[in-house]
Amino acid sequence: MYIYDQFDRQIINERVAQFRDQTQRYLAGEITDEQFLPLRLQNGLYIQRLAPMLRICIPYGTLNANQLRKLADITRKYDKGYAHFSTRQNIQLNWPKLEEVPDILADLATVEMHANQTSGNCIRNFTADQFSGVAQDEVEDARPWCEILRQWSTFHPEFAFLPRKFKIAICGSKRDRAAVAFHDIGLEIIKDSAGETAFKVFVGGGLGRTPVIGSLIHDCLPKQHVISYLDAILRVYNQLGRRDNKYKARIKILVKAMGAEAFKQKVEDEWQAIKDGPMTLTQDAIDHAFSFFQPPAYEAQDAAAAQSTLDDQRLAEPRFAAWLSHNTVAHKQPGYAAVNVSLKETGVAPGDITAEQMEAVAALSEEFGFGEIRSTHEQNLVLPDVRKIDLFALWQKLDALRLASPVIGTLNDMICCPGGDYCALANAKSIPVAEAIQRRFDDLDYLYDLGEIELNISGCMNACGHHHIGHIGILGVDKKGQEFYQVSLGGSQSNDAAIGKILGPSFAQDEVPEVISKLLETYVNNRTEEERFLDTYRRIGIEPFKERVYA
Amino acid sequence: MPERIIKDGAIVEDNWQVVRELEGDLPSGNIIVPAQRWLDEKDALQARGNVAVWLASDQSPKMLGDAINGFELIAVDFPAFADGRGFSYGRELREQHGFSGELRAIGNFMRDQLAYLSRCGFNSFALQNTDLDAALNSLQNFSVHYQVSVDNPQPLFRARQG
Numbered sequence: 059m060y061i062y063d064q065f066d067r068q069i070i071n072e073r074v075a076q077f078r079d080q081t082q083r084y085l086a087g088e089i090t091d092e093q094f095l096p097l098r099l100q101n102g103l104y105i106q107r108l109a110p111m112l113r114i115c116i117p118y119g120t121l122n123a124n125q126l127r128k129l130a131d132i133t134r135k136y137d138k139g140y141a142h143f144s145t146r147q148n149i150q151l152n153w154p155k156l157e158e159v160p161d162i163l164a165d166l167a168t169v170e171m172h173a174n175q176t177s178g179n180c181i182r183n184f185t186a187d188q189f190s191g192v193a194q195d196e197v198e199d200a201r202p203w204c205e206i207l208r209q210w211s212t213f214h215p216e217f218a219f220l221p222r223k224f225k226i227a228i229c230g231s232k233r234d235r236a237a238v239a240f241h242d243i244g245l246e247i248i249k250d251s252a253g254e255t256a257f258k259v260f261v262g263g264g265l266g267r268t269p270v271i272g273s274l275i276h277d278c279l280p281k282q283h284v285i286s287y288l289d290a291i292l293r294v295y296n297q298l299g300r301r302d303n304k305y306k307a308r309i310k311i312l313v314k315a316m317g318a319e320a321f322k323q324k325v326e327d328e329w330q331a332i333k334d335g336p337m338t339l340t341q342d343a344i345d346h347a348f349s350f351f352q353p354p355a356y357e358a359q360d361a362a363a364a365q366s367t368l369d370d371q372r373l374a375e376p377r378f379a380a381w382l383s384h385n386t387v388a389h390k391q392p393g394y395a396a397v398n399v400s401l402k403e404t405g406v407a408p409g410d411i412t413a414e415q416m417e418a419v420a421a422l423s424e425e426f427g428f429g430e431i432r433s434t435h436e437q438n439l440v441l442p443d444v445r446k447i448d449l450f451a452l453w454q455k456l457d458a459l460r461l462a463s464p465v466i467g468t469l470n471d472m473i474c475c476p477g478g479d480y481c482a483l484a485n486a487k488s489i490p491v492a493e494a495i496q497r498r499f500d501d502l503d504y505l506y507d508l509g510e511i512e513l514n515i516s517g518c519m520n521a522c523g524h525h526h527i528g529h530i531g532i533l534g535v536d537k538k539g540q541e542f543y544q545v546s547l548g549g550s551q552s553n554d555a556a557i558g559k560i561l562g563p564s565f566a567q568d569e570v571p572e573v574i575s576k577l578l579e580t581y582v583n584n585r586t587e588e589e590r591f592l593d594t595y596r597r598i599g600i601e602p603f604k605e606r607v608y609a
Numbered sequence: 610m611p612e613r614i615i616k617d618g619a620i621v622e623d624n625w626q627v628v629r630e631l632e633g634d635l636p637s638g639n640i641i642v643p644a645q646r647w648l649d650e651k652d653a654l655q656a657r658g659n660v661a662v663w664l665a666s667d668q669s670p671k672m673l674g675d676a677i678n679g680f681e682l683i684a685v686d687f688p689a690f691a692d693g694r695g696f697s698y699g700r701e702l703r704e705q706h707g708f709s710g711e712l713r714a715i716g717n718f719m720r721d722q723l724a725y726l727s728r729c730g731f732n733s734f735a736l737q738n739t740d741l742d743a744a745l746n747s748l749q750n751f752s753v754h755y756q757v758s759v760d761n762p763q764p765l766f767r768a769r770q771g
Contacts, residue, residue, distance in 0.1 A: 065753050065765055076750045080721060093719050096691060179691070209755040209765065215728035216700055216758070219693025285764075296697045297669065331705050336757050336764060343766035 059122055059430060060205045060350045062170045069213070070167045073174060077101045078160035085157060100180055100218065102173025103159055106482050112151045112159060113176040114166060116433050118186040118204035118228075119147035123420040123429040128169040130416035136162050141416075143401060143409040145473055145524055146225070147185050147433045148176055152480055174212060179220045181211035181292070185227045187235040188434040191351060192396050192442045194388050198247045198255055200230035202347035203284070206339070210285050217292045221299035222307035224292070225264075237435070239263045239272045239555035240527060242309045243291060248278065255281045261291060261321070262313030265521035269557045270310040273318035275325065281344065283329075286337040290329035294321070354428040354443060359393020364446040371450045378453050380502060381464040386449065393446050397426075399439040399456060400463040400471070404496040407489045408474040409437030418459050426452045435524075436473055438466065469511045469578075470496045473524055477517030477534065478541070484517035486534025486541035491515055491570055498571035508578055511591045512551070527551040529592045530577060531558045532570065543570050547577070547603060548595050559600055562608055573607055580606045613741055615723075616711070616733040618748060620741045625682065627663060627715055627735075641684050641715075644668055647676075663715060666694045670702045677706045685731070687716040696729045703730035703759045724750040730759035 062070070077097070084094045098104075104111040114129070129149060133141050136158050142150045154162060166172055175182055184207055186200040187193060207226070211217075217224070229236040230247040238244025244260035257279040263272025279287055291309075298316075300306045313321045372379040387396040399419060401409050411419075423431045423441055426448050432440040439461075444452055456462035465471045472495065475481065477488030492515055499505055514528030518535075525531030527549040535542050542564040549558030565573055578591075580603050585594045595603070614623045625639045631646050641661040645668070647654055654660045663684035664670060670677060677683070683702060685695040695714065702708040713733040714726050720739050727748055736744055754761045 063769070065769070068753050069751065069755070072751050072753075079746075089721075093690065093721070097721055179693075206766070212755055213725075213751065214756055215725035215754075216696045217693070218725055219691055219696065219722075293697050293701075297694055301692060301694075336762060336767065340767065340770060342770045346766070346769065 059120055060117075060201075060347075066170070067167075070170070070172055070174075073101075073172065073213070074160060074163045074167050077163060081157065081160050096178050096219065098156075098159075099178035100175055101159070101163065102176040103154075103156070104177060104482075105156075106152070106480060109153045110156050110159070111480070112154045112162060112173060113144065114149050114151070114171065114173045115176045115183050116147050116149060116171075117208050118184050118190070118201055119188050119433040119435075120201060121431045121433065123423045123431070125169045125171055126416050126420040126423070126431055128165065128171070130413040130420070132162055132165055133413045133416070135165075139413045140410055142407065142476060143411065143433050143437045143439070145435050145437060145475070145522055146183060147188075147435055148183055149433070150476075152476075177223075178218075179222050179224075180218050181214060181220075181224045181226065184208055184211070185225070185236055185241075185435060187229055187231050188432040188440045189235065189387060189396055189442070190230055190432075191353070192389050192391070192394075193231045193235075194390055195232040196230055196390070197232065197249060198230045199348075199351050200228040200236070200247060201351045202344070203228055203230070203245070203247065205350065206343070206347050207284070207288070210288070214292075216289075217296060220292070220296055221301045222304065222309075224295075224309070226288075234551075234553045234555075237524075237527065237551040237555075240265055240269075240524075240551060241272065243288065244272050245284070250278050250280070257281065257284060259287065259291075262310040262318070263555075264308055264310045265524060265526050266308065267305055267519045267521075268308075268310065269521070269526040270314065271555050271557065272310075273313060273321075275318060275322040282339040282341075283333060285339060286332045286335065287325070287329055289332060289337060290325045293328050294324045298324075353391070354430075356391045356394065356443070357445070359445060359447070361393045361446075364393050367447055368449065375450075377457070377464070378450060380506070381453050381457075381462050382449065384464045384468065384506075385462065385466045386444075387440075389443070391443070395444050395446055395449060397441045397444050397449070397452060397456075398434075398466045399441060399461045400466060401438050401461070402465055402471050402496070403460045403463045404470070404500065405493060406460075407476070407479075408472055408492050411439075415459055415461060418455075419461070422452065422455060436466075436471060438471070464502065465505065467510050468505045469499055469508060469513050469530075469574075470505060472496075472513040472515055473528070474515040475517050475523035477515075477523075481517060481522075483520055484534060485519075485536040486517050486543065487567070488515045488517040488523060488532075488534055491532060491534075491543065491567060494568075494571050495574055498575065508582070509590050512549075513574075514549070524551065525549075526557050527555070528558065529590075529595070530574065535564055537564065541567055543567065545570075545573060545577075545607075547600055548592065550592060561600065562604055576606045577603055612735070614713075614733055614735045615741055615744065615748075618745070620745070623733075623735070625661060625713075627684070641682065641713075644672060648672070664695075664698055666692045670698050670706060670708075677702065677708050678710075680708075680710055682711040682713060682733075683708065684713040684715045684735075687714060687718040689717050690719045690722060696725065699726065699729035699731050700759060720744040720747050723747040728754065728758040728760050
């Protein structure tokens with residue numbers, strides 16, 4: 059993991075002091091609400107329906123045990139003893155007090171954490187594959203690049219008052235687990251013909267009111283130019299992005315209006331003026347970043363013996379067998395696995411975690427790994443380096459903590475925003491919808507038979523629950539003051555990126571589980587042996603689903 | 610009538626007057642006229658002297674072309690503090706056009722933007738309705754910076770490598 063040096067520490071401490079002063083001036087009436095808004099947002103603080111909400115940054119989803127313990131501490135000291143993992147790998151407190159936020163930020167700074175730029179019209183947290191560094195299909199570890207660009211974007215003086223928020227994702231594996239096509243900028247790490255690291259650069263993707271798949275504007279950007287090229291993109295956007303209408307202010311609207319080719323040309327023109335200047339990365343700087351992400355001290359494992367032990371345990375304990383096949387992921391290192399810690403226990407809001415669970419996971423990350431934890435955009439956690447011979451012991455402990463729901467990748471591993479229970483923007487509640495679906499489909503055999511299905515739920519058009527890119531998407535809408543739910547089919551966040559199609563008229567909340575049930579029946583009745591839900595949908599189209607649901 | 614502004618890190622009396630109108634009579638003394646007006650009345654204004662220009666938030670410095678370095682002062686207007694286009698114009702003027710005169714922020718920007726504005730090349734600030742003595746503190750918010758900018762020609766990743 060990246061470790062702060064004196065410069066990083068100084069910067070973060072100066073930031074805390076700055077926001078403490080701003081908060082005091084606000085409370086003293088020296089700063090208006092309107093002026094305080096961007097200042098607090100760029101420090102993670104929203105004013106929500108019931109209370110303020112503080113979104114704490116987890117840079118590219120990477121945490122260590124001490125940081126997770128500190129988060130547990132903070133939820134107890136300043137909040138109600140729990141927190142919520144977001145779809146951008148960050149963590150949110152739902153009940154902090156505005157006047158205590160500077161203290162929370164000071165506490166976070168002691169473990170090299172912060173809430174910088176987790177909101178507001180600026181460059182947000184970089185997101186990446188939660189299996190970076192351990193994935194078998196990795197081209198190159200995305201984390202060092204995320205760190206290089208985290209530093210570039212942190213308090214960038216030119217881009218703190220953009221037309222709108224700006225989200226960047228980096229994918230370093232063959233299978234895209236970072237949804238690069240749905241970000242303002244998506245970077246895909248590739249190797250050029252000489253075997254050197256380079257980037258494919260996608261721009262103008264996004265969800266929200268107008269979902270768009272990003273356009274490729276550079277198919278092989280040499281690694282040393284990544285900062286100057288991003289600077290050029292941001293400068294074009296900062297100058298030309300629309301500021302008259304917040305719903306048309308994202309870069310996707312600008313790219314669409316100009317056309318990707320014309321936008322690309324503008325970026326090239328800006329880039330030529332700054333390319334090869336001091337922003338050009340040195341090999342020393344790249345090596346320095348990579349030095350923090352070297353493989354940990356893996357032990358040589360007797361892979362065959364570990365496998366045979368696992369096979370025995372699997373036979374002896376079917377619940378473990380189910381967890382093993384759904385919640386663990388193949389690892390680069392022989393004899394090791396990456397483990398999903400499920401935050402999708404039925405009856406608990408997806409992504410929520412208690413202080414006790416945080417402390418327990420921190421301890422498990424040390425007992426069964428190297429003290430590292432990842433957060434995922436599917437709102438789960440990952441222990442990235444677990445020895446296969448330890449999986450059974452780890453499962454028992456996770457199971458006792460209610461963190462072993464064996465549903466990763468299934469319908470019940472849904473992505474879900476906080477919705478109308480918490481969020482001031484929401485049109486409808488989303489958590490009770492998720493729970494009703496989980497209760498309806500509580501038969502694991504049926505769930506497993508359905509296979510890989512991504513169900514994404516958003517409480518409004520802002521699409522924090524990524525409903526557009528779920529195989530099944532559910533969107534809360536307001537119909538004459540009543541909460542209704544629109545269903546879409548066929549979205550995908552992966553390499554075969556697609557935006558879902560709306561099924562038809564929306565449904566009342568209590569109808570949703572039955573609608574999902576009919577969609578699943580239609581799939582089961584039409585599928586061939588090999589097909590996932592998404593494959594069947596793509597083959598037979600939306601009509602059979604429509605007929606069944608609206609019959 | 611002189612006003613107080615922040616310039617080069619200190620509070621000073623200032624005699625420049627901002628003219629917002631695109632036509633009509635001009636006051637005497639030092640004036641900052643709209644960039645478009647300067648283009649329209651270039652000969653007369655050059656003959657008059659004591660003239661600077663201000664850019665609106667949708668006017669790139671490119672519109673001034675080669676004239677940029679003839680000005681003693683260029684101002685950038687912020688119609689609202691959330692309109693961040695001027696930050697890009699500042700860097701562009703300094704880094705790409707080599708403008709070395711006074712670069713002034715005018716309009717509805719706020720004290721808490723001084724540090725970033727200064728990093729983008731602004732060295733004078735006509736702040737409205739603000740306690741200037743207290744505002745000077747906001748220029749000192751950060752002593753270390755990650756990125757290249759007008760006040761920091763080497764990014765931190767180069768400084769780290771010594």
